[in-house]
Amino acid sequence: MSARERILGRVREAASAPGDRAAAVRARLASAGRQTAPVPALAASVDEARAAQFEAKLAAVDGTLTRLPSLEALPAALAEALRARNLARAIRIGEEPDFAGLDWGGTDVTRGPGRLEEPATLSRAFRGVAETGTLALRSGPENPVTLTFLGETHFVVVRRSELLGGLEELFAAARGAGATPRTLNLVTGPSRSADIGATLQLGAHGPKALHVFLIED
Amino acid sequence: MTLQSTTPEFKRNARGALADEKLQSALAFAKPGFSTKRAQARAALPEFDDLRDAARDLKDHVLGHLDLYLEAYERRVIESGGHVHWAETAEDARRIVLEICRKAEAKTVNKGKTMISEECGINDFLAENGIAPVETDLGEYIIQLRGEHPSHIIAPAVHVTVEEVREAFRKAHGHLPEGRDLEGLDTLLAEARTVLRKKYFEAEVGITGANMLIAETGQSVIVTNEGNGDLSQSLPKVHVVMASIEKIVPTLEDASTILRVLARSATGQEMSVYTTFSQGPRRAEDPDGPEEYHVVLLDNGRSNMLGTEFQDMLRCIRCGACMNHCPVYNAVGGHAYGWVYPGPMGAVLTPSLIGVEEGGQLPNASTFCGRCEAVCPMRIPLPRMMRSWREREFEKRLTPSATRWGLGLWRFVASRPALYRLGTGIASRALAAMGRGGRIAKLPWAGAGWTDQRDFPAPEPGGTFMSRYRPDADGRPS
Numbered sequence: 031m032s033a034r035e036r037i038l039g040r041v042r043e044a045a046s047a048p049g050d051r052a053a054a055v056r057a058r059l060a061s062a063g064r065q066t067a068p069v070p071a072l073a074a075s076v077d078e079a080r081a082a083q084f085e086a087k088l089a090a091v092d093g094t095l096t097r098l099p100s101l102e103a104l105p106a107a108l109a110e111a112l113r114a115r116n117l118a119r120a121i122r123i124g125e126e127p128d129f130a131g132l133d134w135g136g137t138d139v140t141r142g143p144g145r146l147e148e149p150a151t152l153s154r155a156f157r158g159v160a161e162t163g164t165l166a167l168r169s170g171p172e173n174p175v176t177l178t179f180l181g182e183t184h185f186v187v188v189r190r191s192e193l194l195g196g197l198e199e200l201f202a203a204a205r206g207a208g209a210t211p212r213t214l215n216l217v218t219g220p221s222r223s224a225d226i227g228a229t230l231q232l233g234a235h236g237p238k239a240l241h242v243f244l245i246e247d
Numbered sequence: 248m249t250l251q252s253t254t255p256e257f258k259r260n261a262r263g264a265l266a267d268e269k270l271q272s273a274l275a276f277a278k279p280g281f282s283t284k285r286a287q288a289r290a291a292l293p294e295f296d297d298l299r300d301a302a303r304d305l306k307d308h309v310l311g312h313l314d315l316y317l318e319a320y321e322r323r324v325i326e327s328g329g330h331v332h333w334a335e336t337a338e339d340a341r342r343i344v345l346e347i348c349r350k351a352e353a354k355t356v357n358k359g360k361t362m363i364s365e366e367c368g369i370n371d372f373l374a375e376n377g378i379a380p381v382e383t384d385l386g387e388y389i390i391q392l393r394g395e396h397p398s399h400i401i402a403p404a405v406h407v408t409v410e411e412v413r414e415a416f417r418k419a420h421g422h423l424p425e426g427r428d429l430e431g432l433d434t435l436l437a438e439a440r441t442v443l444r445k446k447y448f449e450a451e452v453g454i455t456g457a458n459m460l461i462a463e464t465g466q467s468v469i470v471t472n473e474g475n476g477d478l479s480q481s482l483p484k485v486h487v488v489m490a491s492i493e494k495i496v497p498t499l500e501d502a503s504t505i506l507r508v509l510a511r512s513a514t515g516q517e518m519s520v521y522t523t524f525s526q527g528p529r530r531a532e533d534p535d536g537p538e539e540y541h542v543v544l545l546d547n548g549r550s551n552m553l554g555t556e557f558q559d560m561l562r563c564i565r566c567g568a569c570m571n572h573c574p575v576y577n578a579v580g581g582h583a584y585g586w587v588y589p590g591p592m593g594a595v596l597t598p599s600l601i602g603v604e605e606g607g608q609l610p611n612a613s614t615f616c617g618r619c620e621a622v623c624p625m626r627i628p629l630p631r632m633m634r635s636w637r638e639r640e641f642e643k644r645l646t647p648s649a650t651r652w653g654l655g656l657w658r659f660v661a662s663r664p665a666l667y668r669l670g671t672g673i674a675s676r677a678l679a680a681m682g683r684g685g686r687i688a689k690l691p692w693a694g695a696g697w698t699d700q701r702d703f704p705a706p707e708p709g710g711t712f713m714s715r716y717r718p719d720a721d722g723r724p725s
Contacts, residue, residue: 235383
């Protein structure tokens with residue numbers, strides 16, 4: 031008998047739920063998409079209140095946000111944000127179609143996964159979640175996962191119509207978006223650690239700063 | 248064999264910890280933060296206690312159907328191109344991890360924070376086999392440099408003072424100028440960041456733990472704040488997830504219920520910075536991510552807890568709230584507990600996993616104040632289970648003879664009401680006579696153990712409760 035069979039055998043013998051256990055498991059897995067637990071009021075924002083809550087929650091976790099009227103305003107806003115942060119006018123991005131047609135002007139744009147030193151990276155979030163000010167990113171050629179973690183300053187673009195109330199809506203959207211990516215990354219603020227002297231510091235291994243461009247559409 | 252324990256030495260460990268000034272200063276500094284932040288997070292979410300009930304029910308459902316969920320989960324991992332390895336013991340897990348590393352011709356293995364790998368003693372084993380393990384969580388990195396084990400499940404270096412971090416970095420980072428400025432906390436963080444950043448690109452294998460395994464999707468989930476776990480799983484060509492079998496949740500909605508109580512209970516955050524759902528290896532078109540994805544499912548004694556009075560412990564999501572709120576943990580720190588898991592959850596889990604002979608001291612390291620159960624997001628009845636372990640320890644005659652003798656004497660007296668009342672009456676009058684202003688500053692014999700630290704309250708004059716109790720004819724209090 032294999033280790034697998036022995037472990038499963040012991041578990042099967044001890045698992046004590048009454049009734050048709052296989053049917054219960056099938057039913058529970060088929061319930062995917064329906065929340066049976068309480069959904070916090072925090073996760074139920076709508077309309078303009080949703081964007082305001084997203085911005086407030088993001089600020090509470092040390093993220094910053096600029097609202098832009100359209101995607102076309104992104105290159106100029108990014109150049110300005112880099113200048114304001116005293117960063118070189120260079121950005122690392124993926125093959126995101128939304129970024130392909132933009133005129134980046136004098137910004138040095140390179141495409142591909144993250145390298146050892148990445149002063150600034152730009153990603154396109156799949157959704158934003160107002161419940162906690164969280165950004166959801168799907169890994170892939172459009173958004174190499176390493177850009178999310180190697181950028182010292184991480185810029186993220188999300189459309190206002192892509193803001194959701196809570197995690198339930200996010201998971202529904204993830205299921206509806208086709209093939210599951212290798213990683214779905216939920217990002218809530220810049221990287222941090224309190225491991226030295228029990229004192230919170232930003233920028234542990236990942237980004238020291240997280241800045242969101244919210245496209246009003 | 249799992250990680251060697253010093254748990255039988257708990258009392259000696261605890262005495263040492265109480266006398267350790269550096270440890271005491273580190274503990275005193277960290278202690279108030281966790282409980283205050285948890286209380287604030289709880290107050291900000293009206294549904295928090297309802298979510299705790301839901302989280303408890305969800306995990307109870309999983310444990311009652313665990314075999315079926317494990318099979319469903321395994322199917323989804325394989326469908327998405329991953330590999331599942333079943334490890335009955337820590338030794339099996341070590342062997343499996345080593346085989347994966349050898350196949351990948353690994354010289355360096357990066358590690359995100361995983362308590363399961365501590366339980367299996369992976370680091371020492373890899374090192375013995377010529378593979379360098381590098382802990383990348385900042386706290387884990389610090390204690391790896393110091394040759395220590397974690398003293399807290401989410402703040403592994405909480406016992407280390409800043410000066411000790413400085414010393415460790417100066418010693419380990421010999422390639423950097425000796426006279427460099429390491430005064431500020433930010434310079435220490437920056438140095439660790441730079442040193443570890445290089446390591447991410449060197450490792451052939453990355454090992455992470457898993458906060459959850461999702462049966463619906465075959466995803467493993469890690470919840471972190473630093474981003475090291477993500478770099479450890481995205482840059483090497485092989486990602487190994489080490490997870491114990493009870494980490495299963497059925498659906499993504501169920502995962503959200505756990506997420507809503509986890510970070511709030513742990514650090515008081517509404518959501519940790521990085522919550523990552525990983526499925527299989529990188530897709531054909533992906534420019535980054537691992538080429539291989541392995542999950543090592545560890546039992547190591549857990550299946551034996553199912554169906555017993557200790558099953559509820561398998562609901563634990565490793566938030567650390569129980570230890571953050573434990574007066575014993577906060578007095579002695581995590582190392583005194585002598586094995587992988589400290590605090591109240593460790594006191595229950597340790598004897599379950601390494602045996603009551605080895606771990607039976609820990610359930611005695613409790614005042615039964617009940618704060619651990621009061622704050623547990625999964626509503627695990629920790630004091631009840633510690634009591635069960637005490638009973639088992641007593642039944643197995645592992646309790647010291649003085650304790651057994653004392654308990655025997657108490658039982659003799661307590662089962663003879665007249666004798667009991669006579670004894671307590673004398674004791675109460677004697678204590679009342681010793682009191683000054685309602686307090687007793689110094690007790691003789693065993694009582695000195697109490698009054699060396701603080702006053703003992705003197706009984707009210709007028710006798711014991713029973714001597715004053717006057718029921719009416721029907722036996723009701725008059």
